[in-house]
Amino acid sequence: MASIGLSSYVEKDSFFHTINPLTKLVILLCVIIMSFTLSGFVYILLLLLIIIPIAIKSKVLSLTFKPIFKLSFMFILLFIIQGLFHPYATKKLMDLPFGFTLWEDGLLYAAYIASRLFVMMVFGYWFVLTTHPGDLVSSLTKIGLPHALGYIILTTLQIIPRISGQMQTIIDAQRSRGLETEGNLFQRIKSFMPLLGPLFMGSVQQSVEKSMALEARAFSSKGKKTSYRKTNITNMDKIIMTITIIFSITWGVLSWIL
Amino acid sequence: MDIINFKNFSWKYSGYRGWTLHNINISIKKGEFIGIIxxxxxxxxxxxxxxxxxxxxxxxxxxEGEIIIDGVNVKETSISELSSHVGLAFQSPANQLTGAGTTIEEELAFGLQNLGVPYEEMNKRIKDMLKLIGLEKFGKRSPFELSGGQQQKVAIASVLIMNPNVLVLxxxxxQLDPLGTEQVFDMVKKLSKKGITIIMSTNNINYLSKFADRIVLFDNAIIKVDTPNKILTDIELLKKHSLTHSDITEVSIRLKKMGLYKGELLVNLEDLKKVVQGLIK
Incomplete structure (x- = not known):
């Protein structure tokens, strides 16, 4: 399996890996819009009932929820800070020692924000896990993303790991000439400076050579371009998109009526 | 038929004083293998x-002057348009990889996508090209996972796939190790046999003597154009332009000094083999 630089894409043979990236993007956008417009956090959290079967079908269930566990500390902090220090709190839940008070509306507000983040992160990460960056750019280019911008998106994913590799080479080279890279924070910041010059100059020089290599492959040729990655919008994609949009509107209206 | 024609071509980079290239006149025939030293x-x-x-x-x-390649005037044609006439591969293999392709197949497809080649045709050309460079099994791998020699082969293949009549290397x-060097030269030899005109700049005299039809000696102008045997054994000329002759030539010089060999200086391993075999008998 080919690793794709920074992308977290996981190659799996599943239905959701094969559908058009734009369809998945529509699902993601609907979820984001819903998480800002639904009337309460319960409605938002219920969206998780949808992602679980989807993630199982995509064979990435445990991975999909991984960022949540990594960021659980942030969620805990959110509840503590909002629960104790919510600025417009009026409903008291209980008194705590040292004169602190736990506010009910503070906790509610935290739950609202947390559920929003939670749902967006889970859906967003599911999107990244199942969408090959090449497919995404290819399908976006088809609906009007400029060709050059698409190239920048793709190449960034690949080039940043390479630059950090070069950084390591430069660090080793400078160390072998006696540069102190360990020690306290101040020492480290100081030793960082001599690394930037070579890294920056090297990158500029490389990008000149790269732009020549791109020209040698007709990068700026005018006329219609084709794509090696097949990304067609099938009827299935249209059906899924329609269902998603209808569901989102219904759910949004329901949340405000009920 | 001449495929490349330089007429009184001179070039000065802005900001530099002298001419980098001065008064270049050379005609290259279709299918020739030209070595540049x-x-x-x-x-x-x-x-x-x-x-x-x-x-x-x-x-x-x-x-100044004029360059005509494959029937087009370089000065009046854009680089993108020229790229379907001339393929150019550079020194560093890694910098030639576009980074847009996550697999070797996509890397090869990059130029074809830009030219708007339809999918089926693209697929066929990629399969053929992978076969030619001997990386059929690596098509789905990331180009950054390859060795230097393989990367260079992919880089050459990625310009070659656009079907140019001239390949400039x-x-x-x-930047390659001996094995990688041999892989690249073997591939270039194959291409030359297929009738592609090859211009190769390298100071690897041993390989050039085997494959090149003509050698061009450069020093901000064309100093001499001749067959490998003539140029690569002209020790004085090479020395004057900071180049050295090959080990094979050195052996033939020593044999001559010892009185064991009387012919012209050699540059080709096969020729030397014949001489040595004759001596052993």
């Missing part, structure tokens, strides 16, 4: 880039 800074890279139009379109400077083996 010369010390560092002798204008070989500029000569190579002029064929794809990087000089004068990419770099600022002053151009600028020091393609200078």
């Amino acid at each position: 010369g010390k560092i800074g002798s204008g070989r890279t500029t000569f190579c880039s002029s064929m794809l139009g990087l000089v004068p379109h990419f770099y600022p400077g002053i151009m 600028d020091e393609p083996t200078s």
Whole structure:
């Protein structure tokens, strides 16, 4: 399996890996819009009932929820800070020692924000896990993303790991000439400076050579371009998109009526 | 029929005083294998880039004279358009990888996508090209996971896939190990046999003597154009331009000194083998 630089894409043979990236993007956008417009956090959290079967079908269930566990500390902090220090709190839940008070509306507000983040992160990460960056750019280019911008998106994913590799080479080279890279924070910041010059100059020089290599492959040729990655919008994609949009509107209206 | 024609071509980079290339006149026939030798800074890279139009379109400077390649005038044609006539491979394999392709197949497809080649045709050409460079099994791998020699082969293949009639290689083996060098030369030899015109800048005299039809010695101008045997055994000339002769030539010089061999100086391993075999008998 080919690793794709920074992308977290996981190659799996599943239905959701094969559908058009734009369809998945529509699902993601609907979820984001819903998480800002639904009337309460319960409605938002219920969206998780949808992602679980989807993630199982995509064979990435445990991975999909991984960022949540990594960021659980942030969620805990959110509840503590909002629960104790919510600025417009009026409903008291209980008194705590040292004169602190736990506010009910503070906790509610935290739950609202947390559920929003939670749902967006889970859906967003599911999107990244199942969408090959090449497919995404290819399908976006088809609906009007400029060709050059698409190239920048793709190449960034690949080039940043390479630059950090070069950084390591430069660090080793400078160390072998006696540069102190360990020690306290101040020492480290100081030793960082001599690394930037070579890294920056090297990158500029490389990008000149790269732009020549791109020209040698007709990068700026005018006329219609084709794509090696097949990304067609099938009827299935249209059906899924329609269902998603209808569901989102219904759910949004329901949340405000009920 | 001449496929490449330089007429009184001169080039000066803006900001530099002297002419990097001065009064270049050379005609190259279709299917020829031309080796270019010369010390560092002798204008070989500029000569190579002029064929794809990087000089004068990419770099600022002053151009005189005319270059006609594959029936098109370089000065009046854009680089992108020239790229379907001339393929140019550079020194560093990694910098030639676009980074847009996550697999070797996509890397090869990059140029074809830009030219708007339909999918089926693209697929066929990629399969053929992978076979030619001997990386059929690696098609789905990331190009960054390959060895230097393999990367260089992918880089050459990625310009070759656009079906140019001329392939220009600028020091393609200078960053490779001996095995990688051999892989690249073997591939270039194959291409030459298929009838592609090859211009290769390298100071790897041993390989050039085997494959090249003609050698061009550069030193900011064309000093001499001749067959490998004539140029690569002209020790004085090579020395004057900071180059050295090959070990094979050195052996033939010593044999001559010892009185064991009386013919012309040798540059080709096969010729030397014959002489030595004769001596043993």
